[in-house]
Amino acid sequence: MLQLLGLSAHAETVYRASLQYPDHGVGALSQDTGLTETDVRTAFDELAALALLRPSYQYGGRLRPVSPEVGLSTLLASAEADLATRQAQVETARAEIAAIAAEHRNTRMFDNTVRLQGLDAVRTRLEELQRATEFECLSLNPGGAHRPDARSAATPLNEQALERGVVIRAVCRESFRNDSDTLAYAHWLTEHGGQMRTVPTVPIQMIIVDRRIAILPLDPADPRAGALEIQSPGIMAALCALFEQCWSTGTSFGDQPPTDDNGCTPMERTLLAIVASGDTDEAAARRLGVSLRTVRRMMSNLMERLDATSRFQAGVNATRRGWL
Template identity: 70%
Template sequence: MLQSLGVSLKAETVYRAALQHQHHGVSALATTTGLTETEVRTALDELAELALLKPSAQVDGKLRPVSPDVGLAKLLASAEAQVALQQAKMKEARAEIAAITAEHQRAWPFDGAIRLDGLDAIRSRLEELQRTAEFECLSLNPGGAHKPEARQTAGPLNEEALKRGVTIRAVCQDSFRNNSDTLAYARWLVELGSEMRSVPAVPIQMVIVDRRIALLPVQPDDPRAGALEVRSPAIVAALHALFEQVWENGLPFGQQVPRDETGCTPAERELLQGAAAGDTDETAARKLGVSLRTVRRMMSQLMERLDAASRFQAGVNAAKRGWL
């Protein structure tokens, strides 16, 4: 195939036929190649422009095919020159990127943190980190369903990172299993090779890349407000230890949420612990990443099982019965 040299498929077909039947005219070439006479004429014009056909020295107005080791070699040399020029440009661009990156990195304080204001800045930085990750991306994800636009942005980047051999581990809240779209996205990621686990309540939103950079929300109750990018080895190591502890206690994606000997799920146990500590329904809903209505339904069922007249009494009775 000569398309990489700028020769169309039809022109190549006519050229090959002309080499074998140098005395064929347009009509005969059409019969030989199975093309129409119009297509043959167009192909002959193309071949002439590429200098693969030249005027015959014997017959006026007739074109003869140029030998492949001359005509095609010339086209190949031209293509190779273009590739070499492009490679030189890519080399220059790579050096420029390295220089810009070095300048950018020098602007970072070694033990300090850089603030990323707003959701756009956070997503842009996450895209950069996912594209440059070398071996690992870890994340803690509080809340329930993931926003569709966030999944659309992260999906291709995660797929690209996984293909490069980057390990992706994510911890979500159990409540994400209640959203069909988020569940389908999680199933897709796991099938690609990432690992996911869930826990009743995720302590904080967090991303760690290659155990050297961590992103944390400026306001834990409003992740959209902004983030802090931390590079301090001591702080990143502590955050990594937190991730591993949460990961160790998580339920692998695909397994059913278990119930303990008391019949409680991890989310119900978390709710009871919060009730014993005086958490409101609103606080419990935020911690578990579920709706206020869901928390009240869960609490009503637990109060009935514990013969309790109030949320606080439910927590106390749970402690007395050894549920906590």
């Protein structure tokens, strides 16, 4: 209990015994405490160095214990002084850290925008934001697979945020269900109180923290290039509206995507819209996050249901029948 004052466990035991039996020597204290005589002598040296034992006036060559009111109180006062000095040093360091962080932000910030160059800078900033999130974290995730290393890094921070009462809502592509790692993360997130919905396509990678900070990729085609941290209120309002639009059309994780009155799933309707815009099957596969074979199978089924002999005719018939 007195380690804060510099006493080892053996020294404390010997000191307490000496207070109780002030006339006992090394041999007797060894029996009193169950320690070896060597341990008792080592404790004596330690207690003498701390001024808790002093030469006895009554027994020559012996040491007497100093009363706790004097000896321990002196040590406590010294510890308190050290603590106060340490606290002052901590506050000075805190101020220096704040100054360095502010200087770092100022060198990167332009018009409420910070450039995060490279994947390491992005992940470092996301870790900072996750720890500082107060009430809500929103994300759009166009990628099909959740990388295991990214998941292992994010999971503890997400768990801490959920324990603090932070609301986590994520929108992912429907095709992520084909990836076992991402599926496992989705199960973990929803079981711990997070919310996830799926849509056929996600417009852009995006993370929004407390509706005041957004992280967007520098290059959507290359997530490793880095990101932009945006704090502009006007842009934030537009990005939050984009998220809510995607969220409102999504299917809750664990539910089957609903079919409309024409028997089309959200992914089928999206595929028809992609085809009607003139994109190729390859482009459709990339946007949906599925294989080219899957797109061609889905398109063949849709053409049969629309009585179409070509992709172009399928788009025309879908529009005429009100499928789009």
